[in-house]
Amino acid sequence: MPTLMLFLCLGTLVSRASSLEFRYHNTAEVQEYLKAVNRNYSSITHLHSIGKSVEGRNLWVLILGKFPTKHKIGIPEFKYVGNMHGNEVVGRVLLLKLIEYLTQGYLSDPVVTHLLNSTRIHILPSMNPDGFEASNRNCLYSQGRFNKHGVDLNRNFPDAFVQNDKGEHELEVWAVMDWLKSEPFVLSANLHGGAVVASYPYDNSNGGKVELQRGSSIAPDNDVFIYLAKAYSFSHNYMHNGQSCYGSTVFKDGITNGYYWYPLQGGMQDYNYIWGQCLEITLELSCCKYPPEKELPGLWDDNKDALLAYMKLVHLGVKGQVLYSDGTPVENAIVEVEGRKNLCPFKTNINGEYYRLLLPGNYTFKVTIPSQEAMMETLYIPYGPDMYSALKHNFIFQRSRNSSPDVTPSTESCVSKLRNQEAGRSAALLASHLTVLLLLALGRFLL
Incomplete structure (x- = not known):
């Protein structure tokens, strides 16, 4: 009988793709809804799992766009991640409603149509389904924040400001890290609750050598991050007012530097930016982490325009390829912006592509590839989001056998840290395999 009731409930949920209820859907219902959307809108969606949670639940990602199944040169990759903390549930609901809004609006709503034609959008409604299933409906103090191992996933990513990271990360975190390697993401946001503010990198600091200024930890692309955060807060119905929750911090313009708010080690937004080349901000969307269901329609109205406006910003700046004169793409070319x-x-990725989110203005680029003299070029960058396309510009190299490579020390340092991470992961897997072998051997001995 319970199985039959679940089947009937799911049938109600997905019988018509146009009627997603404003309520909290459990993991099984979310899975069935995503599968139904993928069936009903197969030409513009692709559904896949990027991994599993500790308890074996799939981390489902729905991709939306004109070319949903594969990256296309020149089309930027965007992502939203919800429910990283299992008891912060508003983002989970909003991302399901956003999926409904985008699929229904394609070819009828001009903004939605332009977005899906020009952008490949990835939506992970729940990064922590185990935590969600363990949570209760307390506004502020419900259980379920952590994953099944009792780990805060937003403190578990590699941190560039921390030495001797052993690579001991949770399954959900490894899944996201591998996901970042599989797609050339450009822009992202992760959705939380417990405040109403847009927070931007850095969340951590090395103690003030370069980035620590007036209590904030300043990233090289700080101007872009502030613009991204304000774009969301001022498109939101009231986030830009900077209202406090329960007498806590008041945020000017509804934004904050993450470190200035409170230092955070192992955060996902810093990892995205430093190692994933993806600018990510953290969106805190409700004072109450688990608000009553009657408030969900209003929360959708408060955030809908902001969610759409933020996606358009993936078209800031400049994009293009680094190529040899015969058209061969150059992978791993370094594309630096002077002063950043x-x-x-x-x-660059395997296609020789690069994407740099930049505000309008003049910028000097330095492009470096092995065995070639570095190329310097100054570009004027217009505002791209209104046209749903960043400036397109290719850097063309003549092949040469005489020049020596120009490799910056920061490249070597970054590669070294990444290798340490992979070594830590391999060691952890090896230890796990050895444990299994020992248990098997012990079992045979006891038999």
Whole structure:
């Protein structure tokens, strides 16, 4: 009988793709809804799992766009991640409603149509389904924040400001890290609750050598991050008012530097930016982490325009390819912007593509590839989001066998840290395998 009731409930949920209820759907219902959307809108969606939670639940990602199944040159990759803390549930609901809004609006709503034609959008409604299933409906103090191992996933990513990271990360975190390697993401946001503010990197600091200024930890692309955060807060119905929750911090313009708010080690937004070349901010969307269901329609109305406006910003700046004169793409070319010394330099992907989110203005680029003299070029960058396209510009190299490579020390340092991470992961897996072998051997001995 319980199985039959679940089947009937799911049937009600997905019988018509146009009627997603404003309520909290459990993991099984979310899975069935995403599968139904994928069936009903197969030409513009692709559903896949990026991994599993500790308890074996799939981390489902729905991709939306004109070319949903595969990255296309020149089309930027965008992502939203919800429910990283299992008891912060508003983002989970809003992302399901956003999926409904985008699929229904394609070819009828001009903004939605332009977005899906020009952008590949990835939506992970729940990064922590185990935590969600363990949570209760307390506004502020419900259980379920952590994953099944009792780990805060937003303190579990590699941290560029921390030495001797052993690579001991949770399954959900490894899944996101591998996901970042599999797609050339450009812009992202992760959705939380417990405040109403847009927070931007850095969340951590090395103690003030370069980035620590007036209590904030300043990233090289600080101007872009502030613009991204304000774009969300001023498109939101009231976030820009900077109202406090329960007498806590008041945020000017509804934004904050993450470190200035409170230092955070192992955060996901810093990892995205430093190692993933993806600018990510953290959106705190409700004072109450688990608000009553009657408030969900209003929360959707408060955030809908902001969610759409933020996605458009993936078209800021400049994009293009680094190519040899015969058209061969150059992978791992370093594309640097003068005055912006990233901890890990931005590199081209397998197609020789680069994406740099930049505000309108003049910028000087330095492009470096092995065995060639570095190329310097100054570009004027207009505002791209209104046209749903960043400036397109290719850097063309003549092949040469005489020049020596120009490799920056920051590249070597970044590569070294990444290798340490992989070594830590391999060691952890090896230890796990050895444990299994020992148990098997012990079992045979006891038999």
